[in-house]
Amino acid sequence: MKKEELEKLAHLARLELTEKEFQEFEKELAEILKFLEPLNTIDIQEERFQTNEKQENEFRKDCIHIHLNSKNIVKMFPEQKNSLAVVPKTFYKNSSWEQNSNSRRV
Amino acid sequence: MGKLGECSMKIGLEIHIYPRTESKLFCACSADYVGKKGNENICEICTGQPGAKPLKLNQTVIEQAIELSHFLHGTIVEKKQIKILRKHYFYPDLPNNFQRTTEPLIIQGKFRGVNIREIHAEEDAGDYDFEHGTVNFNRSGVPLLELVTEPELYSGPETIEFLKEFKYLLDYLEFCRTGAEFKIDVNVSIGAERGEIKNLNSIHDIEIAIELEEQRQKMLMAQGKKIVRKTLHLDRKARCLFESRDKEDTADYRHLPDPDIASFAIDSKMIEAIIQQAPIHPLNYRNQLIQKGLAFSTAQTICSKKNLVKSFSKISSRCDFLTAGLFFQKHVKHELEYRNISQSIEFLNEFLIEIIQKMKEKQIEEMQAVEWLRNKLDGKTEMKISENNLETAIKQILEKNEQAVLDYRNGKQNSLNFLIGKIKQENKNQKVEIIQEILLAKIKN
Amino acid sequence: MMPKKTGKALTELRERTLNYLEQIARKSELQAFNSVESLGKLLERINELEKKPKEKHGKLFGLCFSIKDVFAVQGLPFQCSSKSLDGYIAPYSAKVVEQILKEDGIILGKTNCDEFACGSSGENSAFQTSQNPKFKGKTCGGSSSGTACSVSAELCDIGLGSDTGGSIRLPATFCNIQSFKPTHDIISRHGLSDLAMSLDTVAWMEKTVQYSETLLNLFCEQKEKLKEKKEITQIGIIREQMENLDTKVEQKIKKTIQTLERKGLEVIEHSMPLQKIAVPAYYACMYAEFSSSMQKFDGFKYGKQFSGSDIIEAVKVNRSVLGKEVKRRILLGTYLTQKEESQKFYKKALTARARLQKEYTQLFQKTPILISSVAPVPPFGLGEKIADPIQMYSADLLTVQANLIGSPAGSISLGEGIGLQVMGNQFEDKTVLGCLQKWENWVNAP
Numbered sequence: 001m002k003k004e005e006l007e008k009l010a011h012l013a014r015l016e017l018t019e020k021e022f023q024e025f026e027k028e029l030a031e032i033l034k035f036l037e038p039l040n041t042i043d044i045q046e047e048r049f050q051t052n053e054k055q056e057n058e059f060r061k062d063c064i065h066i067h068l069n070s071k072n073i074v075k076m077f078p079e080q081k082n083s084l085a086v087v088p089k090t091f092y093k094n095s096s097w098e099q100n101s102n103s104r105r106v
Numbered sequence: 107m108g109k110l111g112e113c114s115m116k117i118g119l120e121i122h123i124y125p126r127t128e129s130k131l132f133c134a135c136s137a138d139y140v141g142k143k144g145n146e147n148i149c150e151i152c153t154g155q156p157g158a159k160p161l162k163l164n165q166t167v168i169e170q171a172i173e174l175s176h177f178l179h180g181t182i183v184e185k186k187q188i189k190i191l192r193k194h195y196f197y198p199d200l201p202n203n204f205q206r207t208t209e210p211l212i213i214q215g216k217f218r219g220v221n222i223r224e225i226h227a228e229e230d231a232g233d234y235d236f237e238h239g240t241v242n243f244n245r246s247g248v249p250l251l252e253l254v255t256e257p258e259l260y261s262g263p264e265t266i267e268f269l270k271e272f273k274y275l276l277d278y279l280e281f282c283r284t285g286a287e288f289k290i291d292v293n294v295s296i297g298a299e300r301g302e303i304k305n306l307n308s309i310h311d312i313e314i315a316i317e318l319e320e321q322r323q324k325m326l327m328a329q330g331k332k333i334v335r336k337t338l339h340l341d342r343k344a345r346c347l348f349e350s351r352d353k354e355d356t357a358d359y360r361h362l363p364d365p366d367i368a369s370f371a372i373d374s375k376m377i378e379a380i381i382q383q384a385p386i387h388p389l390n391y392r393n394q395l396i397q398k399g400l401a402f403s404t405a406q407t408i409c410s411k412k413n414l415v416k417s418f419s420k421i422s423s424r425c426d427f428l429t430a431g432l433f434f435q436k437h438v439k440h441e442l443e444y445r446n447i448s449q450s451i452e453f454l455n456e457f458l459i460e461i462i463q464k465m466k467e468k469q470i471e472e473m474q475a476v477e478w479l480r481n482k483l484d485g486k487t488e489m490k491i492s493e494n495n496l497e498t499a500i501k502q503i504l505e506k507n508e509q510a511v512l513d514y515r516n517g518k519q520n521s522l523n524f525l526i527g528k529i530k531q532e533n534k535n536q537k538v539e540i541i542q543e544i545l546l547a548k549i550k551n
Numbered sequence: 552m553m554p555k556k557t558g559k560a561l562t563e564l565r566e567r568t569l570n571y572l573e574q575i576a577r578k579s580e581l582q583a584f585n586s587v588e589s590l591g592k593l594l595e596r597i598n599e600l601e602k603k604p605k606e607k608h609g610k611l612f613g614l615c616f617s618i619k620d621v622f623a624v625q626g627l628p629f630q631c632s633s634k635s636l637d638g639y640i641a642p643y644s645a646k647v648v649e650q651i652l653k654e655d656g657i658i659l660g661k662t663n664c665d666e667f668a669c670g671s672s673g674e675n676s677a678f679q680t681s682q683n684p685k686f687k688g689k690t691c692g693g694s695s696s697g698t699a700c701s702v703s704a705e706l707c708d709i710g711l712g713s714d715t716g717g718s719i720r721l722p723a724t725f726c727n728i729q730s731f732k733p734t735h736d737i738i739s740r741h742g743l744s745d746l747a748m749s750l751d752t753v754a755w756m757e758k759t760v761q762y763s764e765t766l767l768n769l770f771c772e773q774k775e776k777l778k779e780k781k782e783i784t785q786i787g788i789i790r791e792q793m794e795n796l797d798t799k800v801e802q803k804i805k806k807t808i809q810t811l812e813r814k815g816l817e818v819i820e821h822s823m824p825l826q827k828i829a830v831p832a833y834y835a836c837m838y839a840e841f842s843s844s845m846q847k848f849d850g851f852k853y854g855k856q857f858s859g860s861d862i863i864e865a866v867k868v869n870r871s872v873l874g875k876e877v878k879r880r881i882l883l884g885t886y887l888t889q890k891e892e893s894q895k896f897y898k899k900a901l902t903a904r905a906r907l908q909k910e911y912t913q914l915f916q917k918t919p920i921l922i923s924s925v926a927p928v929p930p931f932g933l934g935e936k937i938a939d940p941i942q943m944y945s946a947d948l949l950t951v952q953a954n955l956i957g958s959p960a961g962s963i964s965l966g967e968g969i970g971l972q973v974m975g976n977q978f979e980d981k982t983v984l985g986c987l988q989k990w991e992n993w994v995n996a997p
Contacts, residue, residue: 006882012358013842013885014196014849015878016867025882028940032883035941036831042899042906058370059165062127065134067149072625072642074145078856083144084240087198087851088858088865091236150623150643154847156631156744157623157645192843194888196866203846241851360888362843362897365748366740 001029115320117265118257118300120291122250123276124230124283125170130247131229132160132206132367139244140285152229152247154201159366163190163208167227167249168372170281171211172380174251177275177387178222180215182377187369193359198241199234206364207252211372217275218268221256228252257293257300262316265292269309271389278388278412280448294319297327299335303347306340315340318347385412386419400431407435413451414439417458425459426466433462436540437476445483457482471497473536473544496529496536500544503528511549522546564613565597568657571615575659575706582679583700585620586628587660600655609654610765616651617701619712620661621668623742624648627658631744632676633666634872639853645742647711647753647770654769659707663697666874667845668718668746670694671946674937675876685727686968689930692725692946694718695756699726702756709766710756715746716833717925717950719754720962724925724970729991730756731763731984734977735957737777738770745844747837750954760987763961767980780981785817787918791826792949797928803969804924807994811922814993818922821914826952828903833951834944835887835900842884845877879940908956915976920986923949923972930968961987965994 006026010017017025079086127137133151150158175182188211192204207228215222232246259265269290276282287307292315293300301323303315319338326333338347363369388409395405408414414434422430438458442451461475470478473496478489503525504511513521522545529541575587600613618624621631622645629641644652651658665675673681673696681696683689684704691700695712699722702710712719714732723730732754740751755766771777788808796804808818850856850869857868873881887896914921927948936942953960953974960974961983971994975983 001886009882009885009889012360012889013881014863014866014870015873015881016871017878021875021878025879028879029883029886031941032834032879033886035944036835036896038828038831039835039896039899039903042828042903044895044898044902058162058368059168060134060162062129062164062166063134064129064136067135069150069625069642070146070148072640073148073150073153073155073852076639076642076853078638078850078852078854081240083146084235084242085145085198085851087234087239087241088860088862089236089239090862153852155623155642155853156629156636156639156847157621157740157742158643159739159741194843194846196846196849196863198849198851198862201847201852203849204843358890360842360885360890362839362888362894365840 001026001033114296115260116257116295117259117261117316118293119253119255119259119265119269120293121253121255121269121272122289122291123253123281124286124288125167125249125251125281126283127164127166127170127249129164131164131167131227131249132162133247134161135247137248137283139248140283142244144242145244147244148246152201153243154203160206160364163227163367163370164249167251168211169376169380171225171227171251172372172377173279173384174225174253174281175212175215176381176384177279178212178215178217178225178253180212180222180225182212182372183210184372184374184377187371189369190364190367191361192364193361195357195359197231197234199231199243199246201232201243201246205229205231206367215253217255218271220258220268223254223256225251225253257295262313262320265316266309266313269312273309274410275388278410278415279385280412292316292319294323295333296320296323297333299333301333301336301338301347303338303340311340311342314342314345315347318345322347386415388415391415391419395431398427400428404431404435407439411439411442411448413442413448417451417455420452421455421459421462425462429466430458430462433458433465433472433475437479441476441479441483447483454482473497473540496533496541497544499533500529500541500548503532504545504548514549562601564600567613568593568597568615568659571659571707574704575701578684578704578706581682581684581700581704581706583662583681583697583704583706584617584660585630585632585663585678585697588627588658592626593657593659596657600657603655609656610769611651611654611656611762613655613657614709614762615657615659615707617659617662617698617707617710618648619664619668619695619698619710621664621713621744621746622648622661622711623744624658624661627661629661629744630678631667632664632678633874633877634677635848635850635854635870637855637872641742643742646739648742650769651711662695662701662710662712664712664718665694665696665876667744667841667877668694668713668715669841669874669876669880671717671721671943672931672933672936673697673722674933675874677874680933683726683930683968686725686930688932689968690725690933690935692722692926692930695722699723699728699756702726702758703728705758708757709762712754712756713743713746714752714754714950714954715750716837716947716954719756720925720950720960720970720972721946723756724962724964725930725968727964727966727968728756728758729760729961729963729987730754731760731767731961731987732953732959733767733771733980734777734959735954737773737978737980739772745840747840748844749840750833750837752954760961760963760984760991763984763987764981767984771980776978777980778978778982780985781919781979783816783920783982783986785819785918786811786920786922787819787821787914788922789826789914790820790822791824792923795927796924799929799967800924800927800969803965803967804971807965807971808922810993811990819918821917821921823910823914825903825907825910829907829952829955830944830948832900832903832907833947833955834883835896836904836955838880838884839887839894839897839900840884841880842882842888845873845881845884848873876940904955907952911952911956911958912976915979919975919979919982921974923974925950925962925970925972959983963987963991963994 077085188209194204196203208226210224210226212225230248230250232243290306292303301319306312392405392409464470510521623641625644630636663681670693672690673693681691681700683691698710698712703726719730738753849866959980962970973986
């Protein structure tokens with residue numbers, strides 16, 4: 001697998017790889033993909049396999065169930081403020097958006 | 107300056123509507139997220155905790171989609187197995203970093219001559235406040251119906267009219283959650299490629315966005331530059347469009363059928379049940395009323411509410427049509443709204459026929475009919491001719507203020523206001539417009 | 552620290568539970584557990600259960616469970632043996648865990664496993680490597696390595712785990728105990744961290760097949776679909792599955808077949824050339840689905856968050872603590888689900904599964920039970936296969952099929968880390984369990 005391809009995949013999957021990891025993965029991934037080659041003998045058909053039959057009631061009745069674990073969930077946020085999860089900011093609307101590399105006026 | 111060329115603008119819309127449901131799409135948290143404290147309306151499913159699995163799809167959302175399809179003359183995807191897909195992208199408001207969305211539920215609809223490509227359901231994301239760097243998951247998982255039109259709108263004004271009528275239909279059906287507007291993505295193209303302006307919340311913003319995007323593309327064409335597909339956002343304050351590269355333009359969503367949820371079919375029994383209960387089509391009925399002689403504004407008002415249409419359609423053939431129309435427009439709607447009555451008023455039908463006929467035959471004055479209507483709605487069944495009704499009051503004030511009447515007839519506008527003021531003083535709960543109307547009518551005689 | 556023995560008479564419940572706790576501490580070098588319930592909480596639980604009158608005892612009264620660290624147990628760390636869930640305490644419990652507690656079971660702790668269940672030896676855990684209690688220097692097998700270790704070393708009664716391609720059957724076999732994986736999705740996976748949703752199955756291990764039927768009936772959410780137990784007179788083996796086995800394994804399996812024949816069973820040989828598609832189909836499905844399962848780990852809702860300059864950087868840094876095998880599988884899955892690839896391999900894998908299902912159904916009509924070895928090799932040494940992922944994947948050669956077609960499958964130990972796999976058609980769980988119960992007494996197991 002070529003490095004550019006791997007870089008694209010890593011970005012798509014939000015994985016930051018070291019140089020060493022890039023080299024190792026390039027080789028390993030190519031080998032593993034070869035391992036999948038026998039699948040090429042299969043013609044894709046719309047045969048839907050089922051590990052479990054379709055259930056009778058496909059939908060759920062629309063009613064509310066109050067959960068008591070919202071506080072536990074909030075406690076697990078790595079960073080929180082007033083019960084909101086804290087994450088990085090994104091700059092769009094300040095006066096210096098023209099300088100911000102993530103957004104451009106058009 | 108280069109040739110502007112023949113630019114014919116084409117506009118397509120992706121309208122996201124919040125259907126009225128109790129619970130979220132795949133979990134049983136309340137869908138009524140507006141005004142709740144931060145991260146109070148959540149569970150392990152709608153916050154993407156490891157291991158949490160979706161519940162079965164909320165039935166009401168499918169029913170809503172069927173109802174909407176009926177009014178948009180759409181085709182319901184009946185026989186095929188409809189899958190739920192995972193649409194993957196990373197964003198802080200998306201707890202699983204994928205969004206669950208159904209394949210099209212409805213196809214081939216039409217509204218005001220514009221073809222509707224498809225309608226599907228999807229879960230909403232939470233709320234990422236990018237200025238403060240915080241995320242609130244109360245809204246995460248709330249159901250949305252997305253409606254995609256073909257790019258068959260050809261100007262800003264046409265698009266606005268389309269949306270106003272669409273909103274009119276949705277309000278009539280009481281379709282959307284109160285407090286949650288719809289969210290619209292607008293696709294504008296002059297040439298081969300389009301600009302996608304995302305997440306517009308008001309009709310006013312859409313107007314501006316279309317204008318700006320049209321200008322931008324025309325400018326590029328004039329400069330001989332190539333138009334590239336872009337994803338844009340509107341900065342309302344600065345009145346400009348900007349693009350952001352955080353949400354990738356050429357995103358690969360790696361759609362995967364969700365293995366946790368069985369694919370489903372929409373049962374014909376469910377469809378029948380909904381169509382049988384469906385109210386009268388407001389736009390069709392409005393046209394009928396206009397053809398029969400009502401003014402547009404009268405028909406528009408009557409057709410804005412399900413309960414008005416239901417009653418009017420039953421009674422209007424049994425009493426004077428025009429009188430009924432005006433009475434509904436001027437008074438019935440207001441009295442119902444004032445009392446927050448949105449359910450059926452069929453119990454009033456016979457009563458309304460009676461008072462409308464009495465008005466037509468001049469047995470009672472209009473304001474007397476209004477008073478009786480109010481009494482009826484407030485649980486009082488008396489239909490006495492009341493002495494202190496508005497008409498009488500106005501008559502009396504006119505008799506006492508002959509000079510003011512004369513002054514008005516001679517061109518003094520202030521005199522009219524003076525008279526209105528006097529009348530309002532003694533009839534505080536009457537609307538000024540009604541007072542003025544009756545007053546002027548009497549003065550003219 | 553053990554509580555002093557008071558004048559209060561020790562109930563059997565109390566004695567057993569505290570004994571297990573003591574054993575866990577004593578045999579800590581086996582590294583079976585990632586976290587153990589606190590003594591205080593366990594004593595609370597014991598007190599609570601002791602107060603119950605006998606008529607009110609639940610079906611699992613007093614049974615001590617070890618739970619693989621991929622399940623949510625409210626109040627206990629939920630880490631999937633990964634650094635990315637550092638500090639995460641489960642805010643809710645898995646459905647099966649709630650059921651265990653409701654029936655008066657006791658949860659002793661969370662067992663070690665391969666990180667996010669990615670592995671066949673237990674060596675991919677980011678925390679520690681569980682040691683095979685029966686065979687020193689050998690791996691426990693994976694991914695439910697710690698779970699097998701805990702049951703085999705008598706640190707609990709029952710180990711609850713998950714099986715996606717053999718993750719229950721392989722470690723149970725390597726540690727000389729029994730296991731059972733039910734039909735896919737008859738038991739709720741709510742609370743089981745996803746590896747591959749269409750393959751993951753809640754499963755369990757025991758020293759002998761004692762409580763499996765109780766657990767099946769308790770957990771099963773589609774009881775009306777379970778078929779009645781059948782008496783078995785004919786069993787099948789697939790010729791292709793007897794090829795390329797390690798000599799010792801082959802000998803033991805052949806000997807076991809003879810034993811079964813002597814007990815009156817007819818063993819019929821089948822051929823299924825389509826077998827060669829099984830492992831590639833498994834990996835294509837698994838990678839694709841895993842890449843989706845892992846999207847949620849971005850460091851914003853749980854785990855560790857490192858400060859990143861923006862929302863893209865931050866996610867990358869937060870995900871950098873994922874282990875190598877996990878990253879490998881995410882990359883492969885991302886590749887297989889890209890739009891350029893138009894998910895070619897994934898779609899082919901789904902078709903392959905449908906084909907396999909058809910062929911297996913035909914075989915099951917002739918012989919309702921199929922047997923094979925659980926693994927092609929006996930337990931391998933620590934460090935032996937970890938360097939080469941493809942080598943590691945070969946351990947799953949004979950177990951992935953049951954997951955691909957959603958069939959129930961269990962294992963009986965034949966000793967020496969070798970096991971007999973018993974498989975039936977979908978919803979024939981009771982028949983498979985029946986065979987496990989009967990045959991475990993027939994075959995030699997040290």
